[in-house]
Amino acid sequence: xxxxxxxxxxxxxxxxxxxxxxxxxxxxxxxxxxxxxxxxxxxxxxxxxxxxxxxxxxxxxxxxxxxxxxxxxxxxxxxxxxxxxxxxxxxxxxxxxxxxxxxxxxxxxxxxxxxxxxxxxxxxxxxxxxxxxxxxxxxxxxxxxxxxxxxxxxxxxxxxxxxxxxxxxxxxxxxxxxxxxxxxxxxxxxxxxxxxxxxxxxxxxxxxxxxxxxxxxxxxxxxxxxxxxxxxxxxxxxxxxxxxxxxxxxxxxxxxxxxxxxxxxxxxxxxxxxxxxxxxxxxxxxxxxxxxxxxxxxxxxxxxxxxxxxxxxxxxxxxxxxxxxxxxxxxxxxxxxxxxxxxxxxxxxxxxxxxxxxxxxxxxxxxxxxxxxxxxxxxxxxxxxxxxxxxxxxxxxxxxxxxxxxxxxxxxxxxxxxxxxxxxxxxxxxxxxxx
Amino acid sequence: xxxxxxxxxxxxxxxxxxxxxxxxxxxxxxxxxxxxxxxxxxxxxxxxxxxxxxxxxxxxxxxxxxxxxxxxxxxxxxxxxxxxxxxxxxxxxxxxxxxxxxxxxxxxxxxxxxxxxxxxxxxxxxxxxxxxxxxxxxxxxxxxxxxxxxxxxxxxxxxxxx
Numbered sequence: 059x060x061x062x063x064x065x066x067x068x069x070x071x072x073x074x075x076x077x078x079x080x081x082x083x084x085x086x087x088x089x090x091x092x093x094x095x096x097x098x099x100x101x102x103x104x105x106x107x108x109x110x111x112x113x114x115x116x117x118x119x120x121x122x123x124x125x126x127x128x129x130x131x132x133x134x135x136x137x138x139x140x141x142x143x144x145x146x147x148x149x150x151x152x153x154x155x156x157x158x159x160x161x162x163x164x165x166x167x168x169x170x171x172x173x174x175x176x177x178x179x180x181x182x183x184x185x186x187x188x189x190x191x192x193x194x195x196x197x198x199x200x201x202x203x204x205x206x207x208x209x210x211x212x213x214x215x216x217x218x219x220x221x222x223x224x225x226x227x228x229x230x231x232x233x234x235x236x237x238x239x240x241x242x243x244x245x246x247x248x249x250x251x252x253x254x255x256x257x258x259x260x261x262x263x264x265x266x267x268x269x270x271x272x273x274x275x276x277x278x279x280x281x282x283x284x285x286x287x288x289x290x291x292x293x294x295x296x297x298x299x300x301x302x303x304x305x306x307x308x309x310x311x312x313x314x315x316x317x318x319x320x321x322x323x324x325x326x327x328x329x330x331x332x333x334x335x336x337x338x339x340x341x342x343x344x345x346x347x348x349x350x351x352x353x354x355x356x357x358x359x360x361x362x363x364x365x366x367x368x369x370x371x372x373x374x375x376x377x378x379x380x381x382x383x384x385x386x387x388x389x390x391x392x393x394x395x396x397x398x399x400x401x402x403x404x405x406x407x408x409x410x411x412x413x414x415x416x417x418x419x420x421x422x423x424x425x426x427x428x429x430x431x432x433x434x435x436x437x438x439x440x441x442x443x444x445x446x447x448x449x450x451x452x453x454x455x456x457x458x459x460x461x462x463x464x465x466x467x468x469x470x471x472x473x474x475x476x477x478x479x480x481x482x483x484x485x486x487x488x489x490x491x492x493x
Numbered sequence: 494x495x496x497x498x499x500x501x502x503x504x505x506x507x508x509x510x511x512x513x514x515x516x517x518x519x520x521x522x523x524x525x526x527x528x529x530x531x532x533x534x535x536x537x538x539x540x541x542x543x544x545x546x547x548x549x550x551x552x553x554x555x556x557x558x559x560x561x562x563x564x565x566x567x568x569x570x571x572x573x574x575x576x577x578x579x580x581x582x583x584x585x586x587x588x589x590x591x592x593x594x595x596x597x598x599x600x601x602x603x604x605x606x607x608x609x610x611x612x613x614x615x616x617x618x619x620x621x622x623x624x625x626x627x628x629x630x631x632x633x634x635x636x637x638x639x640x641x642x643x644x645x646x647x648x649x650x651x652x653x654x655x
């Protein structure tokens with residue numbers, strides 16, 4: 059099982075079963091308060107469940123940080139159409155590797171969160187959309203779902219409560235874009251993963267054009283604790299309007315990379331130095347991407363920062379999906395941005411022109427600079443192309459490419475100028491990679 | 494077209510997991526699970542999946558061309574996928590990639606003449622905190638070094654001979 063040494067600074071709510079023997083089994087789950095929150099929710103009205111989730115200040119853990127209770131509240135429960143629960147387990151944002159662990163170590167926590175969401179909106183059927191590369195995780199989820207059926211926690215008349223719910227896994231097949239909610243729904247319907255125009259939002263017209271609750275794995279996994287201990291208790295763990303804990307994925311230049319559950323608002327420098335054990339070989343911090351590769355980069359002097367949605371937004375970046383990518387003083391920012399731009403160009407679905415053309419231009423410009431053929435005007439051109447994409451694409455993938463581009467060339471402009479002048483950098487060994 | 498009994502059982506379960514009239518939802522899982530058995534998405538498979546899901550072969554083809562894991566040609570027996578995205582890059586994935594091309598003597602999306610290994614540079618595989626990471630077929634290998642990579646390849650070569 060994939061696991062890292064826990065840090066004493068962690069507050070383990072969603073990860074409290076990690077490391078227990080057979081943590082993924084239903085027996086372990088039931089022996090540690092499992093499914094009690096569902097039984098409690100069954101005694102509540104849908105309005106009361108949604109109010110409890112609203113009180114928790116839980117915000118979507120996939121990246122956008124939208125308040126979960128509010129999202130559930132948008133589902134028209136009087137609609138005669140069937141309602142669906144869809145779990146976004148298409149974890150693909152570079153720097154993010156937490157949903158995999160939540161499903162691997164504690165799949166029943168996810169199932170219980172789904173069941174509670176189903177009670178809140180009156181759904182009878184749900185899907186866990188898991189990226190295709192996570193084949194072994196699909197196996198674990200399928201096993202847990204089978205256990206839950208056998209023991210009467212899924213299927214008809216769950217635990218004699220009269221509530222029916224069916225749940226299935228659904229594999230993706232390699233597409234970052236399918237982590238975008240409307241593209242995920244297209245994919246789940248058997249089509250290419252291209253986004254839909256919104257409104258209508260999935261809460262009203264989601265899977266098969268029916269009302270759908272669609273949340274990230276970690277969001278659903280927070281629900282059992284919220285119902286069990288109360289929304290207020292969960293909210294109190296974090297900062298105002300940013301309830302609870304979150305799983306931060308520390309990667310890059312830290313001594314102890316890993317996935318750590320910390321309270322919302324935890325200081326970023328402490329996260330790097332005290333949780334992550336500092337930077338290897340006594341190097342200095344240069345920059346951090348705080349929430350997955352689509353988030354604007356922060357310079358070292360901007361990192362004395364509370365890691366919650368609002369504080370990181372105020373600092374000009376985003377908390378995103380919790381992928382904290384740490385870069386030391388020897389990191390070549392041209393190489394880093396070049397690699398990130400290659401990613402977005404590869405993953406653009408090609409549906410809308412600003413993204414399809416924009417990501418290609420950004421990749422080509424960065425390739426030219428990286429290969430030593432850049433012109434000084436290229437730095438502004440990267441910024442111009444990116445700014446012309448911002449807010450003009452069908453879905454957030456265009457912004458996801460534009461935001462790191464603008465932040466890198468603005469905050470590290472001198473390094474880009476120097477690279478172009480020297481046609482290389484003392485920090486970079488020229489690599490060509492595959493494409 | 495006939496498949497193994499296990500795959501047929503999986504298909505049957507798959508088609509039951511979507512609401513009536515929504516068999517198209519099974520297209521992508523069916524293609525991927527069938528590809529695992531056949532090695533690639535063949536013309537015959539496209540037509541079979543189309544028939545079973547009640548869509549046209551063209552609707553299946555447009556899916557095959559979109560998703561990066563679906564492929565028209567079979568890879569090597571051990572398909573080595575190296576992530577070079579940012580978190581892995583910061584931990585030396587560039588050097589690992591260059592080493593892998595030399596060690597295997599092939600480039601991106603190429604297969605060794607004996608059909609044992611193929612190599613592909615892939616995007617983030619969700620192993621960022623255990624970087625650099627690779628997948629061989631569906632198996633993850635974390636925290637790789639050049640030495641660990643060589644050891645892995647030699648072990649796989651042995652299983653390939655058997």
